[in-house]
Amino acid sequence: MTTRLRVLDDGAWISVDDSREVRVSELWRLDAPDLCECALTDLVVENFQSVGVDGSTVEVQVYGQCIACGEAGTTGWVPVGRVRGGEFAELARSAVRSSRARPPRQHVPDR
Amino acid sequence: MVTDVENWKSEVYGNEIRDRLFEFAEAGFDSIPDDERDAWFERFKWWGLYHQRNGQEGYFMMRIGTPNGVLEPGQLRVVGEIADEYARGPGTNPIFGDAYADFTTRQSIQLHWIELSDVPAIFEKLEEHDLSTQQACGDSWRNIVGNPVAGKDGQEVIDAWPVIRELNETFKGNDDHANLPRKWKVSVTGSADGSGQGDINDLAFEPAYKTAGGDGAPRGSEAGDAVGFNVRVGGGLARNEPRLARDIDVWVPPERVPDVAGGLSALFRDHGDREDRYNARVKFLVDEWGAAEVRETLQEEYVDFELQTAGRDVREEYTYNAGEGERNDLIGVHDQKDGRNFVGLNVLVGRMGADDVLELADLAAEYGSGEVRLSQRQNVIVTDVPDDALDEFLDEPLLEHYSPDPSPFMRGSVACTGTEFCSLSIVETKNRQVRFARWLKANVELPDDVDEFHVHLSGCTASCAQPQIADVSLRGMKTRKDGDPVEALDVGLGGGLGEDPQFARWVTQRVPVDEVPGAIANLVERFAAERDAGESFRAFVARHDDDELDAFVDPKETDYEDPMMHNTKRTWYPYAEDDGMEDAPSPPADD
Ligand code: HEM
Ligand code: SF4
Ligand SMILES: [Zn+2]
Numbered sequence: 238m239t240t241r242l243r244v245l246d247d248g249a250w251i252s253v254d255d256s257r258e259v260r261v262s263e264l265w266r267l268d269a270p271d272l273c274e275c276a277l278t279d280l281v282v283e284n285f286q287s288v289g290v291d292g293s294t295v296e297v298q299v300y301g302q303c304i305a306c307g308e309a310g311t312t313g314w315v316p317v318g319r320v321r322g323g324e325f326a327e328l329a330r331s332a333v334r335s336s337r338a339r340p341p342r343q344h345v346p347d348r
Numbered sequence: 349m350v351t352d353v354e355n356w357k358s359e360v361y362g363n364e365i366r367d368r369l370f371e372f373a374e375a376g377f378d379s380i381p382d383d384e385r386d387a388w389f390e391r392f393k394w395w396g397l398y399h400q401r402n403g404q405e406g407y408f409m410m411r412i413g414t415p416n417g418v419l420e421p422g423q424l425r426v427v428g429e430i431a432d433e434y435a436r437g438p439g440t441n442p443i444f445g446d447a448y449a450d451f452t453t454r455q456s457i458q459l460h461w462i463e464l465s466d467v468p469a470i471f472e473k474l475e476e477h478d479l480s481t482q483q484a485c486g487d488s489w490r491n492i493v494g495n496p497v498a499g500k501d502g503q504e505v506i507d508a509w510p511v512i513r514e515l516n517e518t519f520k521g522n523d524d525h526a527n528l529p530r531k532w533k534v535s536v537t538g539s540a541d542g543s544g545q546g547d548i549n550d551l552a553f554e555p556a557y558k559t560a561g562g563d564g565a566p567r568g569s570e571a572g573d574a575v576g577f578n579v580r581v582g583g584g585l586a587r588n589e590p591r592l593a594r595d596i597d598v599w600v601p602p603e604r605v606p607d608v609a610g611g612l613s614a615l616f617r618d619h620g621d622r623e624d625r626y627n628a629r630v631k632f633l634v635d636e637w638g639a640a641e642v643r644e645t646l647q648e649e650y651v652d653f654e655l656q657t658a659g660r661d662v663r664e665e666y667t668y669n670a671g672e673g674e675r676n677d678l679i680g681v682h683d684q685k686d687g688r689n690f691v692g693l694n695v696l697v698g699r700m701g702a703d704d705v706l707e708l709a710d711l712a713a714e715y716g717s718g719e720v721r722l723s724q725r726q727n728v729i730v731t732d733v734p735d736d737a738l739d740e741f742l743d744e745p746l747l748e749h750y751s752p753d754p755s756p757f758m759r760g761s762v763a764c765t766g767t768e769f770c771s772l773s774i775v776e777t778k779n780r781q782v783r784f785a786r787w788l789k790a791n792v793e794l795p796d797d798v799d800e801f802h803v804h805l806s807g808c809t810a811s812c813a814q815p816q817i818a819d820v821s822l823r824g825m826k827t828r829k830d831g832d833p834v835e836a837l838d839v840g841l842g843g844g845l846g847e848d849p850q851f852a853r854w855v856t857q858r859v860p861v862d863e864v865p866g867a868i869a870n871l872v873e874r875f876a877a878e879r880d881a882g883e884s885f886r887a888f889v890a891r892h893d894d895d896e897l898d899a900f901v902d903p904k905e906t907d908y909e910d911p912m913m914h915n916t917k918r919t920w921y922p923y924a925e926d927d928g929m930e931d932a933p934s935p936p937a938d939d
Contacts, residue, residue, distance in 0.1 A: 246772065248626070255385055255386055256382070256385075260402060260771065261771070261772060261774070261808075262767075262774040263915075263917075264833050279828070283809065284772075302825070304828065304836075304858055307858070345352075
């Protein structure tokens, strides 16, 4: 089954199967050496750039800023949740996520 | 590959959306098929309806586009009545109450908590009174802005109001220009004060003289020169990529403005980026092409007459939002050219309760002609007040609250929508700016000769409050305070328009919101102590480097308390008693 994924409203939302699921303005803990030098990036999520899915894992690239060091930029691909049995479940907000350069199998740079 | 948004637009967009919108309104919000919601919400924007953020499912923000901010006699009353009847939702704002209207930085009006089922009735009432939401949002010609008192202003070079009206009539609902790659913001200004803020629009017409006899002819007296407009293209503030509109070296007489504006809009339609919405605004096309190529393409492909080169502008006279000089805003009593007066009233952060809107509409009819106008500083102007009615008007109790002579901290405040309703927001904004302004007024002393101090607060980098062109720019961020995430603001300084516009420099990052008033107090204290005689705040900032300024800002806690430090975006409504998402109301039942 294909999952419909979109970045909407100027990067405010990730829509999964036509439902607005993941939003900006959260703080994410990231393992993202590509973005900043902090051991853990403390990222303010400002604008989604692109979204994709690898197997059941929905991944995004996001523009934001690390509030620990001030570095701003676009992350690599970061998981935000999973689609299981047609339902999307967002990762726990406290989860540490890792950003990787390799894009997921299907992705759309869409907004 | 074009985006989903572009695909939806190519299926249904523009005027035809209206019938479907009405069908959904008739059948109820739930009749929008789940798998078409994203598409329809995107399309509804073209008719001025923007779905509010999560937790507010089924409620819409409605934007009414009032060209140049002009509300003809009777129209303000209609807006007040609609706000009173329809802009009520499950949330009550602790400062502004249950029903209110927002006057915006682009001279429009926004109402909140609008239910889809009410849209046909609202449209009918608006249209009966020549008001409209058409193209107020979405990828098309947006509300045209300018000097709000065009046609009346004693300081006018040329009356831009007929030009704006003609552009509005030509390009609203015009299928050739209905589907652009992105929003298209136009400013037409005829006064010499710069109050149309052309520099931050996609397309700007600014007053300029052209010597009769064409280029090379000796400069005549102003009286003998033709008056028209110079053209600039590609300004905008959004997304950490602020640009000033660029001079394309074109002067147009008023009667040619629609041709040139239509040519440039068509150029944007055909050449703008439809594959990447972040790169779609015309400012990026101008970056890529340069002003000369824009001019050349316009001349060769989009107009059928010889363009003239730029005329002599009046930019050195610009004062609006310029940091010093007279008329930084249009507050207070000013002369009209017909001998009557216009009176600018301060509407703090642009929001006015529906009752007050109705009362103001009555006062405008009683003392003036009934007309009011909206400025780009979120304020309202009552026009056509004769000298002999002035004193009595100024004594009206309503004007104690909407003052023609407010504190600099009140009149300088501009704030966007923020977490109350907006999906992109990172922090609470309007109520916070009200709290800031009140605290600053009570606790901070500006030097006696300084009567302007603009503080603009935007909840994110979209920059709806135009933070980059303020003395103090505030932009939503997060930080940790004692380990806990709290709302924070980046602080920028020294922005403004005028002859040489300047964007603020972001000197201090991530100040916890409760320390911002203290930071501004410290900054003003240093300014007062160290300024040269008569120096404006903007000039003071200009002669210091970022590190010096960062040291002046010096955040600190004061007796200012901020009740909205937590993540207000995780609430369904920040001011609700039970504010958690689990307490969010269900979409409004259809009635
Ligand atoms: C639900 C609330 C709102 C949302 C979701 C919203 C969305 C946006 C977005 C996404 C942008 C960036 C535009 C771009 O990249 O082209 C923007 C910019 C802007 N908006 Fe809003 N907006 C909202 C409310 C307002 C209000 C209340 C005003 C006042 C009229 C306003 C006026 C502006 C202005 C002046 C800009 C300037 C940016 C530029 O010049 O590029 N918006 N808005
Ligand atoms: S600046 Fe950001 S938070 Fe404020 S209204 Fe615009 S989009 Fe929303
Ligand atoms: Zn970091």
